Amino acid sequence: ISHFTKSAASELAERNIKSEDFSAARQNIQLAEKLSNQMDAKTTVKYHYLKSVANYANGSSNIEESSIALENLNKTIDLESTSSTKLYTPKAKELRIAMLNRFVDDSRRSLEQEDYKSAYINLEMSYRVSPNDTLYLYNAALLATENEDFGQALSFYNELIDLKFT
Numbered sequence: 001i002s003h004f005t006k007s008a009a010s011e012l013a014e015r016n017i018k019s020e021d022f023s024a025a026r027q028n029i030q031l032a033e034k035l036s037n038q039m040d041a042k043t044t045v046k047y048h049y050l051k052s053v054a055n056y057a058n059g060s061s062n063i064e065e066s067s068i069a070l071e072n073l074n075k076t077i078d079l080e081s082t083s084s085t086k087l088y089t090p091k092a093k094e095l096r097i098a099m100l101n102r103f104v105d106d107s108r109r110s111l112e113q114e115d116y117k118s119a120y121i122n123l124e125m126s127y128r129v130s131p132n133d134t135l136y137l138y139n140a141a142l143l144a145t146e147n148e149d150f151g152q153a154l155s156f157y158n159e160l161i162d163l164k165f166t
Helices: 003-018 022-034 041-059 063-080 089-112 116-129 134-146 150-162
Strands: none
Touching: 003 022, 003 041, 022 041, 041 063, 041 089, 063 089, 063 116, 089 116, 116 134, 116 150, 134 150
């Protein structure tokens, strides 16, 4: 398959994102994904960035889509870390901040409504976006316990132990 086809799929996804047609963008990203092993480094970085933006969908994503978005933002930053040009890294970091703010806000709203499961899921996602902020994970563990999701709480506590959280 030609380079034009790989570029075309990425370009279509980029246009879909600009018009906020995130569903179509995800479809074009899937097409590009089938060709990802044939992409050069620059195109691979762009692909991961576009995949993250398409899945996050300006904050209207569900938790699974947000996880995919975060994973691809991290790949974008990681892949560009060895490059002299940081075209997507600043955009990726900005999107991570927006994600963190959304998860914290969603957790707060869920807690106010006593929806402990949603609150702990959003706190866990806050931690995944900002892994230095281990209090998010600790609070997720507390809320999972409050919700009697003991297996999930134990998983969070074990992760905190592995991190030597005190």
